[in-house]
Amino acid sequence: MPITYFDGAMNSPTATFLDLTRPYLAEVEARMRSDPSEHHPALADAIDHLLDSGGKRIRPTIVLLIGNMLGADIERVVTHAAAIEMLHTATLVHDDLIDDSLLRRGIPTLNAHWTAGATVLTGDYIFARAAQLAARTNSLRLMEAFARTLMTIVDGEITQLFDQEVHDFHQSYYKRIYAKTASLFEVASEGAALLADCDTDCVEAMRSFGYYIGLAFQIVDDVLDFTGDQLEVGKPVGNDLRQGLITLPTVLHFQDHPQAREWLHRLRTQGVLDEELETLIEEIRSSPAIERSLEEAQQFVHKGESRLDEMPAVPERDALYDLARYVVLRTT
DSSP states (O other): OOOOOOOSOOOSSSOHHHHHHHHHHHHHHHHHHOOOSOOOHHHHHHHHHHHHTOOOOHHHHHHHHHHHHHTOOHHHHHHHHHHHHHHHHHHHHHHHHHTTOOEETTEEOGGGTSOHHHHHHHHHHHHHHHHHHHHTTOOHHHHHHHHHHHHHHHHHHHHHHHOOOOSOHHHHHHHHHIIIIIHHHHHHHHHHHHHTTOOHHHHHHHHHHHHHHHHHHHHHHHHHHHHSOHHHHTSOTTHHHHTTOOOHHHHHHHHHOTTHHHHHHHHHHTOOOHHHHHHHHHHHHTSHHHHHHHHHHHHHHHHHHHHHTTSOOSHHHHHHHHHHHHHHHOOO
16 A cells, blocks of 8 residues: 555645655655564564555654754664654554554554554564664664653553543643653654754754644644544544543533533543433534634644744755644644
8 A cells, every 4th residue: 555645734835845855755664664683474564564554754754854954964864764653653553452443544453453462562563673773873862862752652651541530631631642742753853953963952942843743733633533534534533532532622622611520520430321422522523622722733833833943944944834834734
């Protein structure tokens, strides 16, 4: 199956980030598939299945644009981009198992065919492969950032599993999506700057850019969970809420309807009737909470764009602005 790197709405006549990164993305893809170690054929089949299942490759795109904008060695940048996407792939394997998801992007997940043990081990192998790629950048600072991010991601998953009592849903939501998504965008951007050997202010600016774009990206994902087309998104409308996961549209809707906290308590402790759940999902879909969520995402994008203002005025910087707009305009 051919990879579809990007889709969805664009408000610019040309997707400059695609034009500037398409050849390098092919190299990133090849590097992810090229594993010098000997391993069981089933692992190779699993990795091919995962990489063939699609994905926007937005994280490696950010790595490539920042690395080229700042003049980093392209071979090291491509390797970092491959490491980031492999890390992202590994997290999806474990996420699907934890959530008992049988489909992703309309394609069967590994755990739909394999035992839980085999799925976990495959995810572990891909984590290790990602770390191996990161090490090949020969940057100790990047490796430290990579390890920090992996710990953040795992800690976020553990927190989500064990912390059931939430007193501030808004704060809890942002803490969770930082661990789940923004931390990976953050290390993608930070790592590209580190490979360019730019100064501390430059590294911090790029780390911050990734952080804000990552938050916006996840918010839009959570909005699309309510508003997206079920066939395009690859999961039922309101799937997060069906799983008891409270995302920003639900948080903002509950702020306008405090009585809904009692409903939430029942959802988490006793369960609710299917018709009650469908009613709530439809209420959120048509509520101001959707637009308010997108406004919060747009605010984060603006903050991220402000960190680009101090970067070199080259085509890659324009492409990063273009990509930032895409994050909030996409439909899948």
